[in-house]
Amino acid sequence: MDLLTLPAFALEQHAEDILWDVVEQHLDEATFLWWQWERHLVAPAFSLSEVAERIEPRLLAHLQGLAVGGAPVAERLLLPLLDLEEEEVAGEPLRVSAGARALLEGWSEPAARAVFECFGQAGPTLRRALQRSLELCERQDVAARLMPLLIEYGADVQAAVLEVLAFRDEPSCDTLDAFLSSEEPAVVAGALRLAESCPSLAVKPEVLRKLLSRPELREPAIAVGLLRGHRESWDLCQQVLATREPDSGSLFVWMSLVGGRAEVQRLMDCLDNPKLRKDALWALGYSGWVEAADRCVELISDDWTGRVAAEAFCAITGLVLEDQFIREVSDAGQEEPIPLEEEDLDADLSLSPEDGLLIAEPDAVREWWRKTRSGFDAGIRYLGGRPLSGEVLVDALQTAAMRRRHVLARQLALGSRGMLRVNPRASTRRQLRQLTQAREVLASSGRALCKWRADAWSSYDHR
Structure with a gap:
């Protein structure tokens, strides 16, 4: 399955023909496997081929299961995900990501249009969930559909659009000067990521020099500078190493x-x-x-x-x-449990990478x-x-x-x-x-x- 695009007959599904418990299970499984897939992308014990063979095909199969339901599934199960409140999205952002990707690649233009429109109007939590779907979907028109948002919306949306374009290696513009000169750090950071992913985009040395002096933008600016052979980026790296800053x-x-x-x-x-x-x-x-x-x-x-x-x-x-x-x-020699009155209840018990x-x-x-x-x-x-x-x-x-x-x-x-x-x-x-x-x-x-x-x-x- 190269894409989730369906044959024409699949668009003629009727609600009474849908096995809704099966479709809901597809959404549940897609949500879980998306979470597993994201974890495996940074896992210490998995290689690319293992993730390609064990996780990704299963995820795509469940997304296909959602798409096969056509318009009834989109209208009853997937489009309502775009109307969730921010608090609801925060609880299960990957459910929104899975549903949005099925809408983008699954059944019709109105469904895809709803995702693009929601991306521009959504709150930050919902937008982040939709952003991952836009980054990963295999539509060929994502950049063209997002470019107008750079003009119509403010800094938050602009930053998100630039990050999507960077992820997809699609510059879709001749210059980044306006975004690199923005007073909004998020917009500049997004433009720097796009510059890093698309080396053909010109970045003026004097602009980069200015960005290197902004602490919140130092790291992405150095990345862009080093890829372009900018000497001052290298010098700054050396200076930071000399100070031995812990961060x-x-x-x-x-x-x-x-x-x-x-x-x-x-x-x-x-x-x-x-x-x-x-x-x-x-x-x-x-x-x-x-x-x-x-x-x-x-x-x-x-x-x-x-x-x-x-x-x-x-x-x-x-x-x-x-x-x-x-x-x-081995379990042998493990320490005895710490008495409750002596335990640090504020300690971070989460696993590190x-x-x-x-x-x-x-x-x-x-x-x-x-x-x-x-x-x-x-x-x-x-x-x-x-x-x-x-x-x-x-x-x-x-x-x-x-x-x-x-x-x-x-x-x-x-x-x-x-x-x-x-x-x-x-x-x-x-x-x-x-x-x-x-x-x-x-x-x-x-x-x-x-x-x-x-x-x-x-x-x-x-x-």
Whole structure:
């Protein structure tokens, strides 16, 4: 099923012919599977192919089940979702997302028109739910239908439209000057995301320079600047790393991707600060340098960040945590429950993303590294134990844990100057198409793409 579009006979459904309990179950299952699908897009234990085979087809099947009901299902079950109050949407936003996508792709133009109109008039919670449907739906006219909203509505809607266009890689405009000059941070942030996803859109150096000075826009502005070889964006990254701000973890990643060995050494220096250690380890896992692997293997016994250290080490060296390299966690030796009067009732008990990572067996991993390290060249960057290249990076985007792929996708865009792009939050079908296109470009290109030198920044034409 490439699209949810139905044959003409399906539009002639009558309400008395509908099995309403079955249709309602389709909506319930689509809501649940949408939630599962979103979680799996950032899961540490799933790859792209696993999500494509296990989750996404089931989700699409239930959306198709809604669409098969035609007009009666749309009018009785789906269109009322667009009239929910903000508090009701907040309780089940993915139910609205599922219903809206079925309306967009399912049965007729009036249903789709209702979604587009609601997107412009809705409150923020409902609009966010509809935005995800617009990002993911496979209609070809989404950009054309949304462009008038940039003129007719205010900042909130403009920001949402720009984000949808960015997600879909559809600029649909020649210049972003008006939006990048807005006084509304959300609008500027949306325009910067569109500029990052569509490198063909021009961004004036003086405009970018101004945006870098606005703290709330620093990170998206740096992303746009680095993809365009803007020297001041790189300088700001270095300055932030020098200050060792605890909330600058995302910039640590850029330093790891763009910087040379000197910058990676500064990241390793951050490991001595417990407040920075987790972010520094996460960034070092993308650096590819052997000395970064050395530091990571030292920290895999750390109670707090050992899992992240092991993950980063494996990302560089290619070691697979299985069999003797995994520490089995048993129930034996668990602490007794804390007495109620001593328990911190305000403590955050939610699971962190790192809780899904495996725990390495330190001695086994260190022994493996002792025997294997001589096979790694200290002057080469590695990804999964292979010298880093465009082909290796595309392979990693196919097989790596979903949790790591958003940075790998940025690394691919950075190394190819925006020519090769994969959207890690898009449908797996779209991602697989993008990976196929990337392989074709790499195979046919007469020049090497995605080759990082010891000082990657030296390859830029600075402005």
